[in-house]
Amino acid sequence: MNQLFSKMSIQMNEHLYLKDPTSSDLGQKILRGSISLISSLGFEKFTFKKLAIEIDTTEASIYRYFESKQKILLYLINWYWSCMWFRIHMGTQNIPDAEVRLKNCIHILTAIPDPTQELVLDNELELKQIVINESSKVLLTKNVDDENKNGAFTEYKKVVEFVSSIILEINPTYEFPNMLISTMIEGSNQQRFFAAHLPRLTNMNQHDDLVESFFTETLLKVIKHG
Amino acid sequence: MNQLFSKMSIQMNEHLYLKDPTSSDLGQKILRGSISLISSLGFEKFTFKKLAIEIDTTEASIYRYFESKQKILLYLINWYWSCMWFRIHMGTQNIPDAEVRLKNCIHILTAIPDPTQELVLDNELELKQIVINESSKVLLTKNVDDENKNGAFTEYKKVVEFVSSIILEINPTYEFPNMLISTMIEGSNQQRFFAAHLPRLTNMNQHDDLVESFFTETLLKVIKHG
DNA sequence: TTATATTGATAGTAATACTATTATATTTGT
DNA sequence: ACAAATATAATAGTATTACTATCAATATAA
Numbered sequence: 438m439n440q441l442f443s444k445m446s447i448q449m450n451e452h453l454y455l456k457d458p459t460s461s462d463l464g465q466k467i468l469r470g471s472i473s474l475i476s477s478l479g480f481e482k483f484t485f486k487k488l489a490i491e492i493d494t495t496e497a498s499i500y501r502y503f504e505s506k507q508k509i510l511l512y513l514i515n516w517y518w519s520c521m522w523f524r525i526h527m528g529t530q531n532i533p534d535a536e537v538r539l540k541n542c543i544h545i546l547t548a549i550p551d552p553t554q555e556l557v558l559d560n561e562l563e564l565k566q567i568v569i570n571e572s573s574k575v576l577l578t579k580n581v582d583d584e585n586k587n588g589a590f591t592e593y594k595k596v597v598e599f600v601s602s603i604i605l606e607i608n609p610t611y612e613f614p615n616m617l618i619s620t621m622i623e624g625s626n627q628q629r630f631f632a633a634h635l636p637r638l639t640n641m642n643q644h645d646d647l648v649e650s651f652f653t654e655t656l657l658k659v660i661k662h663g
Numbered sequence: 664m665n666q667l668f669s670k671m672s673i674q675m676n677e678h679l680y681l682k683d684p685t686s687s688d689l690g691q692k693i694l695r696g697s698i699s700l701i702s703s704l705g706f707e708k709f710t711f712k713k714l715a716i717e718i719d720t721t722e723a724s725i726y727r728y729f730e731s732k733q734k735i736l737l738y739l740i741n742w743y744w745s746c747m748w749f750r751i752h753m754g755t756q757n758i759p760d761a762e763v764r765l766k767n768c769i770h771i772l773t774a775i776p777d778p779t780q781e782l783v784l785d786n787e788l789e790l791k792q793i794v795i796n797e798s799s800k801v802l803l804t805k806n807v808d809d810e811n812k813n814g815a816f817t818e819y820k821k822v823v824e825f826v827s828s829i830i831l832e833i834n835p836t837y838e839f840p841n842m843l844i845s846t847m848i849e850g851s852n853q854q855r856f857f858a859a860h861l862p863r864l865t866n867m868n869q870h871d872d873l874v875e876s877f878f879t880e881t882l883l884k885v886i887k888h889g
Numbered sequence: 890t891t892a893t894a895t896t897g898a899t900a901g902t903a904a905t906a907c908t909a910t911t912a913t914a915t916t917t918g919t
Numbered sequence: 920a921c922a923a924a925t926a927t928a929a930t931a932g933t934a935t936t937a938c939t940a941t942c943a944a945t946a947t948a949a
Contacts, residue, residue, distance in 0.1 A: 497898085497899090498895085498897070
């Protein structure tokens with residue numbers, strides 16, 4: 438049952454749920470339903486009531502799995518980052534050249550994955566869209582520190598540190614590897630949002646996707662001119 | 664009365680309010696009060712009821728100035744960007760060397776302003792903090808497109824395009840000036856947030872501020888190695 | 890087959906995001 | 920100085936949200 442959603446098994450942080458949603462039918466309907474509703478309504482208009490109607494259950498039942506809609510979103514985002522962590526491992530194994538490894542990571546972190554080849558989760562594309570549009574709504578809150586203590590962002594931090602270490606292999610004197618990677622990750626999501634809604638803030642449109650090439654060029658220039 | 668808050672007069676987009684809040688005593692109390700409450704509570708816990716109590720008026724009176732709390736936040740963000748636009752003009756006038764102009768812009772956009780020298784608004788520091796912590800909550804919504812049509816982001820876009828044009832003066836063949844500047848602006852805010860709450864995503868802490876030096880170094884390397 | 894856990898059905902509460910109405914000040918034009 | 924217009928205060932009310940609580944029905948496991 439664990440594999441229903443994915444080609445890999447993911448161990449999720451237990452502070453994010455009250456009852457493991459992968460362990461039951463209803464739990465999985467909650468995950469599926471929330472992905473689809475958050476995508477379509479946006480996080481502010483997404484409610485447990487609406488989700489209950491959508492998946493034909495009751496608010497009370499959903500509350501047995503998740504404390505709040507914020508926790509569901511944290512769960513989904515964590516799930517996405519576990520998936521990225523997995524893909525980054527796959528994409529850097531047995532590659533001796535650090536620059537090639539870095540380029541693979543940049544690709545994984547900034548490009549929209551090719552649905553015929555690269556997907557690790559069934560709903561990876563929808564999940565990525567949720568990360569792009571909604572993740573700052575649970576990150577930029579007064580209780581980040583509590584969520585952080587509970588490990589809500591561990592997977593994300595692991596990814597950033599892993600890629601930063603590749604940068605240091607290429608240029609051991611480079612001073613800002615973590616800043617560069619977290620800027621790239623957040624920036625790539627923002628640039629996609631801007632391309633869709635505020636194109637004057639970018640140099641691209643929705644049809645020619647320059648995100649990966651922009652960040653690849655930027656990072657290599659910055660790292661190699663130490 | 665227009666000058667009560669600032670050393671410059673700012674013409675605010677009239678789609679952002681129902682009644683000009685700079686035109687009355689109550690209006691100015693609403694602005695002051697919302698800046699202080701949004702800073703202390705965070706945007707999600709900020710309500711018109713709480714603001715009404717704080718400034719000793721009623722919800723109904725506040726609703727005569729602003730349609731919703733989202734509009735107040737948009738107003739404040741717009742105000743901040745008008746202020747940045749003004750500072751960027753001041754900081755680039757009569758400077759023939761494009762690289763110096765660019766460095767001044769990077770400073771204005773990424774550094775915390777020196778309170779004894781650089782402030783243009785009384786509440787510029789609080790406003791900047793609100794932009795750092797809250798602006799994505801009105802940007803990343805399903806109605807960005809409507810707000811954008813109403814001109815809610817015009818000042819921001821003007822700033823990005825102005826600085827991008829300086830980049831093109833330095834290197835006319837550079838392909839991604841707007842992406843670089845909007846990534847820098849958003850990134851500098853995020854890096855400050857990370858330094859305060861998720862330091863593993865950065866290479867700094869709250870006490871040694873590397874944001875300006877990181878972005879100055881990055882931008883110059885990227886632009887000049889065409 | 891009895892005990893246990895899981896879900897459904899229903900109800901209820903406090904807070905939020907508003908709208909509406911009327912009364913009371915305050916300002917302004919003449 | 921006074922009527923007219925305007926701004927604000929006071930109060931009430933509604934639909935929705937974000938929960939909590941209770942109890943019955945149903946599936947599952949010992």
